[in-house]
């Protein structure tokens with residue numbers, strides 16, 4: 001009999017030569033438990049997903065209740081499904097009034113694809129402006145707006161008419177013109193290793209888009225649902241985008257994504273052509289039920305309000321001569337080391353000692369820390385002590 005480990009390498013498609021290959025039996029709160037009886041602190045939330053922790057009882061209950069009623073009924077958009085309707089209403093309540101219409105999908109990259117199509121259809125323009133070092137997903141449209149050549153080169157040709165500009169480069173804003181359908185940006189660049197734009201740059205970007213009737217799409221896939229110390233990352237800049245995308249932490253551990261805009265903009269997807277953007281499983285009722293409970297937990301447990309204090313604790317406890325710098329916005333944290341080799345060595349030591357940390361795709365010399373927002377002060381202290389002991 002082959003072990004699960006052997007079967008994993010033989011039959012499950014691999015994304016790299018060296019997957020972590022931990023075999024997890026169960027997960028609860030900030031902890032993962034493997035089949036050998038080891039426990040791990042998940043300090044990356046399965047990459048910014050488990051904001052309310054793994055298997056939060058309220059989320060699990062909501063899933064169970066919905067499964068008893070119905071799972072998939074029909075392709076997205078045809079039937080009135082109460083979990084979708086209630087979730088869409090909650091979103092319109094917690095977002096600025098212009099972001100009042102939600103198109104549900106399954107993942108972050110699908111949300112990107114939908115948002116780009118929406119902007120092209122609404123403006124009748126084709127030019128897309130994206131940012132150097134941006135990550136918006138792995139499908140063809142998302143790859144076209146990825147600001148990193150290494151990960152794109154093997155998959156060309158990609159979308160035409162895409163131009164790249166730089167965070168905080170005021171001069172680059174001149175490229176936004178009446179030909180521009182949209183500008184797409186993360187509110188904080190995640191895979192680039194937590195790169196935070198200036199407030200004034202984001203305000204100017206917003207103005208420049210408005211002046212040219214180009215839509216501003218802000219990607220909240222990694223920053224949404226409290227991670228940065230605000231419910232949505234864009235709230236850090238005092239601006240309102242035309243479209244946002246959500247996924248990852250949105251479903252409370254279930255697969256769910258969305259692109260959200262105004263009723264007026266979103267309406268253009270309903271005709272000419274009819275069914276111009278469709279999805280079978282988008283807004284799955286079980287995922288939506290989980291997402292409702294997830295938002296309720298974030299609100300009831302006042303998780304967003306505690307993020308800044310917890311961020312400060314990481315800064316307090318993570319002091320070591322090997323650390324070159326720490327960049328953070330809330331609980332999205334990058335610890336910079338001299339080079340990739342040192343970082344990888346420390347990461348693997350941490351995992352061996354039961355603290356799961358990671359690197360960033362475009363910043364392999366930086367350690368990723370993005371814990372569940374429910375992590376306690378003591379757990380932060382313990383986890384940081386382990387990390388320091390690995391340097």
Ligand code: PMP
Pocket residue numbers: 047107108109110112135136137138186190191219220221222247248
């Ligand atoms: N946008 C951002 C900012 C992301 O970080 C990611 C995932 N790392 C995506 C989009 C894509 O999400 P998904 O993996 O669900 O397609």
